[in-house]
Amino acid sequence: MGEKVRGRRLGKRLSPGARAAWAKSSYADDGYLPLWRHMSDSAATAGLLWDRWLPEQVKRLVAQALLGGFADARALAVWLAGVHDVGKATPAFACQVEPLAEKMRRAGLAMPTMRQFGEDRRMAPHGLAGQEILQDWLVRAHGWNPRRAAQFAVVVGGHHGVPPDAAQVMDVRAHPRLLRTPGESEALWAAVQTELLEACADDFGVRERLADWRSVRLPQTVQVVLSALVIMADWIASNRDLFPYGVDGTDGASARTDEERVLAAWEGLGLPGPWQAQEPTGTPEELFASRFALPDGARPHPVQRAAIDLARRMPGPGLMMIEAPMGRGKTEAALAVAEIFAARSGAGGCFFALPTMATGNAMFPRVLDWLERLPDAQGQRLTVGLVHSKAALNEEYQELRSRGRQQIAAVDMDGDAGIPRPGSEKREAPAGLVAHQWLSGRKKAMLS
Structure with a gap:
């Protein structure tokens, strides 16, 4: 698997308030999943996607942006998947299921009811709330520049497909009660959010990397790729059939270790690994004979030979346009070139x-x-x-x-x-x- 599945320690050492925060609930029964558990599941799923499913080309794109290369890239992906739902540790989210909200109130986290919040609650969707909480934590606790912190935090903000715009950010900043209830419990809300982020930094192995990442300029392409990986990990970890939970917030099989839980889900999902193209080394005749059902004695057309030769001489994958009359084998030429390009670039599909x-x-x-x-x-x-x-x-x-x-x-x-x-x-x-x-x-x- 590449790395150990982590997370059970995270839940055991958290305070009652942090353990009371919830992430998933069922309308069909009283089952729910604690936030810390979903954070752990999501991080472990991202690690498996990185190790067993993500193409080499995508890994390299992320690794090139970070000082620690591939190790940093994997750690960053796992960590961002782990913290992506920290915005659920807010009154605006937690008030939605009253029995679970009441459990949090008993742990000291006061909050209005959903009716008392009214329409204002919609100004703080949990993705945007999480972006604000993570960015603030990176700036306040780890000395990051706000702009650099925003490059990373936007992955959390956009994990439902669209990153928040400036107006949305300004709205939520103008209504801090959506993130932390004012009054006696405000400090506890902030402490729970910080506690979850600190625990994730420890459990997902990035605490020692945060200082180096302060100077990183994360390209937009890398932000998009990381967002996509977090979204996919969240989709998988949100599936109750793969990651079950019970009426007491457990997974219904508390004797299982983290590794057993996550690997059982992965095996149940059964995602095949990426295509790992092997660059063909034979002649054009050998390549076409092995890849296509050609008639006996058939030879590649000149345009097909030219396409193969050009693909092999190109210093890196690029854009090749093939123009030829009908019947000259443009389709076969394109597929052969795609195989060569994929092998050279580490692409995982066509x-x-x-x-x-x-x-x-x-x-x-x-x-x-x-x-x-x-x-x-x-x-x-x-x-x-x-x-x-x-x-x-x-x-x-x-x-x-x-x-x-x-x-x-x-x-x-x-x-x-x-x-x-x-x-x-x-x-x-x-x-x-x-x-x-x-x-x-x-x-x-x-x-x-």
Whole structure:
């Protein structure tokens, strides 16, 4: 797994107020998940995504922005996933479920009811609240420049897809009671927020790195990538079927260790690893013969040879445009070049875009043939997605979906994607290819 799964220590040493903060609740029963537990689950999930799923190219992008390279990059991703919901330790969020709010009040964290807050509560969504709390902590407790702190904190603020704008930030700063109830408990609210962040810095291994990160300029591309990873970790860790909880705030299996809990969830999800392309070293004839079902005696067209030669001579992956008359093998040339580019860059996938559903459906079997012949397809699963609104009617795609379905309820964040149809009798789907159920829907299909 690369690193130990952490987190159980975090919950055991927290104060009663910090342990009382909640993150998830169920309308169907009285079950809920404490905030510290969700922070731990999210961090561990981010670590597994980094170790087992994220392509090398993405890791390198983050690592290049940090003084400690790949080790820093992984630690930062895990830490940001761990602290992403710290904004739930606020009155504006906690008041939403009255029995859980009352439990926090008994621990000394006074707060109005949701009705008493009224519409003002909506000015402090927990992502924005978390951004403010994290930024303030980095500045106040660790001496960061506010602008540098904002580069990191915006990942927390944008973990529901859109980072807060300046007007939203000004609104929440003008209403501090949404983050900490004024009066006797205000100091305790601040102490609980600080306690959670300090515990995460210790448990997720970044305390010694915070001083060095003060000088980092985090490029916007890296902020976006880290936000995406945090969002994905949060989606997975928010799934009650993968990370169950009980009426007393436990996970329903308290005897399990952190590692057992997280690994059980990961195995239940069953995400295949990234595509790890191997750069082909043979001649163009050997490459095309091994990747495509060419007729006996067929030779690559000159445009195909030129594309392969140019891809191999390019110092790094770039943009290649191939123009040729119909029937000259542009599709095969493009796929061969994509394999070379992916091997050189560490990319973990290939996006094949076409203008219509009809052309997409027609091309889909050809892409499957190519995927089936890739060296990386031998011995491990690769995921594939047909991403248009009527993909559910494509028999080959539904055969792949039936192989990728998991016995997990509600894993599709975008709603029911439909019941798999029987596979086509004309073609058997490759055993190494699946259309993973979790990697479907309008929000996640691009991850397949």
